[in-house]
């Protein structure tokens with residue numbers, strides 16, 4: 398791997414992936430609809446903005462994609478850019494399907510035309526929809542019911558079809574909830590609860606705290622993307638899907654309790670929901686043994702350590718924390 402395009406590189410996971418690429422001496426290029434002048438960017442917040450080649454524009458712009466792949470001599474594509482907030486997708490599904498589904502085949506077509514050596518597409522554990530059996534394995538049916546889930550499932554199927562149909566070496570990831578410093582999506586549990594604990598306010602829960610979640614530390618997620626890309630020469634990896642998670646389920650209340658305990662603030666959550674929020678899966682965690690066995694990945698950062706790192710990061714970045722209302 399010499400030069401990698403990360404779509405959505407200014408976002409949370411994309412920026413940490415760019416950092417992991419740079420640490421391995423691989424040139425990182427970001428294509429993101431947010432321009433380098435727009436702040437904040439996680440690339441900037443984790444201190445690598447100047448080291449990543451940034452291209453501003455949309456995934457849906459095929460000409461731009463062709464140009465970026467050629468100009469940077471890209472051999473590997475990590476396709477992460479998406480409409481990622483479940484509520485935003487629910488409010489405007491057509492726009493989200495455009496980004497998440499048409500955007501994906503636009504990237505795949507550009508990669509195919511260019512003869513890119515590896516493509517890793519960020520699907521999601523949400524593509525499975527709800528299943529009673531836990532943990533989720535890759536051979537479970539994709540049974541989405543909400544628009545975000547459907548967009549990921551559709552793109553997941555399309556992406557995997559490019560290996561048997563066109564010989565494009567592609568694999569898809571179905572990762573659990575990724576967390577860590579630099580996530581600016583405050584409707585998500587860990588950023589909201591971490592900032593609340595730091596600022597001494599009650600973390601807002603959109604559920605009643607009972608849903609079961611699986612948390613994957615962001616640098617472990619970046620390592621998983623690289624492990625899959627490194628293994629894309631193999632027949633048991635190309636065209637395949639891979640789960641990754643923290644390898645243990647926690648209830649939302651347990652996660653919030655851990656955050657407030659580590660932060661040392663005794664705030665109680667502000668429980669605003671009953672059961673799971675509308676359109677969200679109630680109980681989900683994933684079996685990552687396929688990724689362990691085929692690509693040699695395992696998580697390195699346990700929940701306590703990861704939550705501690707996230708808290709340290711949000712403490713050091715008061716400028717991104719939501720304002721505390723008096």
Ligand SMILES: NC(=O)c1ccc[n+]([C@@H]2O[C@H](COP(=O)([O-])OP(=O)(O)OC[C@H]3O[C@@H](n4cnc5c(N)ncnc54)[C@H](O)[C@@H]3O)[C@@H](O)[C@H]2O)c1
Nearest residue numbers: 405407408409410429430455456477478479481519574575
């Ligand atoms: N964060 C998680 O818990 C998680 C879990 C599983 C899968 N994923 C997947 O990982 C990927 C990254 O997630 P994230 O949490 O970093 O999201 P994010 O919202 O922080 O980042 C997404 C980035 O994509 C960019 N983008 C959106 N539409 C675009 C378009 N049309 N053209 C160019 N850029 C566009 C955004 O500007 C943003 O910078 C997504 O595909 C998401 O579905 C995330």
